[in-house]
Amino acid sequence: MRAWQIVSDGGVDALKLAERDVGAPGLGEVKVRMRASAINFRDLATIKDPGPRGLTFPAVPNSDGAGEIVEVGEGVIGLKPGDRVASCFFQDWADGPCSPEIMASALGGALDGVLAEEVILKAGGVIPFPEHMSFEDAATLPCAALTAWNAVVETGGTKAGDTVLLLGTGGVSIYALQFLNMLGARVIITSSSDEKLARAKQMGAWKTVNYRQTPDWDQEVLKLTGGRGVDLTVEVGGPGTLQKSIEATRVAGTIGLIGILVGGEINPLPIMRKSLRVQGIYVGSRRMFADMNRAIAAHGLKPVIHETFAFEEAKSAYHAMEAAGHFGKLVVKC
């Protein structure tokens, strides 16, 4: 079977499609015939800059995938050949707080990823996904969806009537929008594209703000909330947004800090003055994944997939990610 591999630090062009025999699953492991893998910005960044991430070549990219189990090792309970499963971003995060040990079990980073026809994963590192979802749908869950769920449910404790600010229309924000609809919250979402904002509105956003036309978007958010600010901001922005997010969040509110694009320097004084909670978020645990799946199943939620690529065309998917014109997820069939 074949796998895509990062063979050098040459960027997307250094990805090679290679034959790879993963052997049989050991005790407590499962072999999965992957059927789809979704791309996150983090995967592109890893390919373009593998050095500081400590990758050893060749390395299989991507954390997110879905497929069907073809073989289970000894001692595996509750899973059997034929089961449709998604990968868990962290192979070792059952539940509870994150830890360095958990962080060392990330797929497509510390460990080989899933952009491959066959992979071997820990039994606790895969999870069955809702019946109404296709492999392509499920491939979008492990990183973007779970990060959004963690931000709005675990970190934000969002309840009906809360107002939540989403920055941009990337994968995490779109999933957050869908979850917040389920949870009865009101969403304010920003983008530089009126077209994307129109789509977000159609998907249920309460208010939209074009941050190009309204550079003081934090003041606009305050105005929309009667001067009070939002209960939660899901901060996935690039450099320079966090200071404004702090401004746009209410006293004693929460900011979920996500994404490797976090950057720039900020003045932390208003965090103190407003009794804010700034919470770093790094995907989520398998228990959160199970909770999320129950919600997705109960609501028949479908992800927004921008484009699906053939396995051989994986490089095109990364180039589409670079071009940043998508609304929704980019998925590669395996």
Added chain:
Amino acid sequence: MRAWQIVSDGGVDALKLAERDVGAPGLGEVKVRMRASAINFRDLATIKDPGPRGLTFPAVPNSDGAGEIVEVGEGVIGLKPGDRVASCFFQDWADGPCSPEIMASALGGALDGVLAEEVILKAGGVIPFPEHMSFEDAATLPCAALTAWNAVVETGGTKAGDTVLLLGTGGVSIYALQFLNMLGARVIITSSSDEKLARAKQMGAWKTVNYRQTPDWDQEVLKLTGGRGVDLTVEVGGPGTLQKSIEATRVAGTIGLIGILVGGEINPLPIMRKSLRVQGIYVGSRRMFADMNRAIAAHGLKPVIHETFAFEEAKSAYHAMEAAGHFGKLVVKC
């Protein structure tokens, strides 16, 4: 102005309509021209059995009401004549855990209630209600709605995808159903009336169980949840239901224990065996009320009112409560 008063322990017939001058509001107080008062089972029970509740005659009944402020005392900030407000069940519960001091500030019990044309309440003992609600609507919020909100949001921490069991179709259960719809949860509701179950289904219940036809309704709930049990049970049942509720709730799940009808003896062993949390619930705080109002406003939620009575016909409302044929709230205009 007039007020209904409990003048002896003679039950509903001992209610007398009397003239009463409440005077001017003191520092930190407001005078409210009540416009509607909703009846809870607890109000009927208080009238029928005032002795053990320590009432001194005459006592004005009812915790729940809504009206408009006609005068504010010195030192009142943020409220002014003309404001439409609902009463807070506990005059002194701002936020945080309950306490004996808070319990001593209950309207229509420790303190005079609101079935009157004019009342004086603490500024912190009233709360503005959503614009889309009438006085009759808002009069149903202080006890039934807030108890339901406390049970599903504060105690249950309900999130999208959770499954919640509601016992019967009383005021708390119907509000809980409406809130759970907002929160994205699935509701299983019980009743002895197929007609009431049909209405609950129409209002969004996921599954219904007629406990007369299915006396082992706990087993039915287990079946409906694939053997797992519900995440939360809102236990407002009469004698004998709690043991079955314990059976119907999942391992590490929660039971919110509500209502003066709780009765009968139970075997607590399964609470331990299933790592359950059984949480007594006694209405809720003003902060929870504010949260609830934001949710109600965001969703334009309207209460289910079964019947509205003229002020002079208040006794008929209590008799309707006794007859127990209603679906939704009984409200008296003031």
Added chain:
Amino acid sequence: MRAWQIVSDGGVDALKLAERDVGAPGLGEVKVRMRASAINFRDLATIKDPGPRGLTFPAVPNSDGAGEIVEVGEGVIGLKPGDRVASCFFQDWADGPCSPEIMASALGGALDGVLAEEVILKAGGVIPFPEHMSFEDAATLPCAALTAWNAVVETGGTKAGDTVLLLGTGGVSIYALQFLNMLGARVIITSSSDEKLARAKQMGAWKTVNYRQTPDWDQEVLKLTGGRGVDLTVEVGGPGTLQKSIEATRVAGTIGLIGILVGGEINPLPIMRKSLRVQGIYVGSRRMFADMNRAIAAHGLKPVIHETFAFEEAKSAYHAMEAAGHFGKLVVKC
């Protein structure tokens, strides 16, 4: 190597010492040379009444043990031969809420226990213990200590200045007393023995109540707390204590419900009236165990061991448990 085995439902006398070869550890497993095993009431109950617990004969008893790793299977990270480890009561409870799957991984119940010279356990089913502890010390941690920690830290959220009620001087209560000393809380403890109460006092208990001399011990606890009641009750009592514990706990307080001796019927009405939380507790997770170990290490805490028995004399340890005259733990050397 040898192991004690329950070979029939004949009680303690049906325990047989047998040769057993556990083989080599598989992937993700470790082989441990057990050095000590502590006995809990639950272990005695299992031996005396194995039927309803679904044991298949022969079954090795006991959940609690400590020893040194002699061999690690493939894929084990962070553990090596020579490491001193204790067993985890639940082999599969990493963190988060309990579940039926976790409950199916109990040692000395669903799975073979540790009263043996050699056992094979999952790598995630053992945990290194503090350096200052002997094997005998560490053997007392998995069930009694962790249950106590879960009750006072996770469930009770005990903070300095809280008052906590402990029922009796069994293993859980004595550990709870030691932890509560660390946490700065005040302990009220009950017993029928003045001698045991004197020892508890010496160990730092704030107040003691002899429940034989003071059958209305709940009223005594109320008096000791100025009528307010305790913040937390660790309920490990036999039939009939829970109703009094409910009485002795403050409004909005917590009762941790522990132990297979929970019994009798109770009237749940006061749980509602006092806004109590009754929380079933079933040992605890590996993450809690790690937290507890850090606390034990920081404070150099030593368990109270009543008596240590030779491996061949294990039956005597169970008979001592039956006699119930001990203060502290009963430990068998392996």
Added chain:
Amino acid sequence: MRAWQIVSDGGVDALKLAERDVGAPGLGEVKVRMRASAINFRDLATIKDPGPRGLTFPAVPNSDGAGEIVEVGEGVIGLKPGDRVASCFFQDWADGPCSPEIMASALGGALDGVLAEEVILKAGGVIPFPEHMSFEDAATLPCAALTAWNAVVETGGTKAGDTVLLLGTGGVSIYALQFLNMLGARVIITSSSDEKLARAKQMGAWKTVNYRQTPDWDQEVLKLTGGRGVDLTVEVGGPGTLQKSIEATRVAGTIGLIGILVGGEINPLPIMRKSLRVQGIYVGSRRMFADMNRAIAAHGLKPVIHETFAFEEAKSAYHAMEAAGHFGKLVVKC
């Protein structure tokens, strides 16, 4: 009776001692004969720079004081003349999360403070203090002690065995050290003075770091914790410390952000990478104050008072605060 008043923006020298008649307490108010007032850095900053804080002259400075009630207004329950009480920093924070309304009720800022012989406060804006404390002792509680309690108990959820980093030996840090001793935690504390570190060690600190001699004190803290980092950092430092505090805190740990000295710019990326929680802290609620008082009473805790000044010498106290050579609190008798 007399009060100190800020009469212009001339700094400490613009403080004037003036006669002031506060009149009688209104409904729900109490008149307190202040006996002592403690100074916080915030009080000095307010005096030196009153403009941006929106003070109107003349304004009585200081949030912290203790005295005895001399008169109670109508409607006051539970307080009577002769009661010894401390002031609450926020007159309107009963419990729950902070809010703009609560922030508008700060003594010595939005409202007149307590550096006076007589003041009128809300009944809910004072709190009885432990019997073993003098007025001077109790005057140190409202701001510094409660902030420290909020940081280590409410925000940090500190449990026995946790390791906590304290920056410097100011009022908040010294109280935090005392509370952490009670809670069974281990303290690492920094200072530029070996003498102050020696005193902190004597008071129970586990490890000390002289940040002048060890400018990379974050690396030293990592070393002391075996590379893991501390569970909680109480960040009260000046410009430039927060980035190092982030470095010194463990994955999924917490930083309590306190104090108007917070300054400088930080790179927030590591907050995300380490799943940190950065929580702004602004004193605390009356309910927290009650919890803290119970802990202080149970442990007979005494504050560290550096120096006590006569009422007429209040300016000297502010000058001592400016000189920054103290270890412990500066208190003015009233």
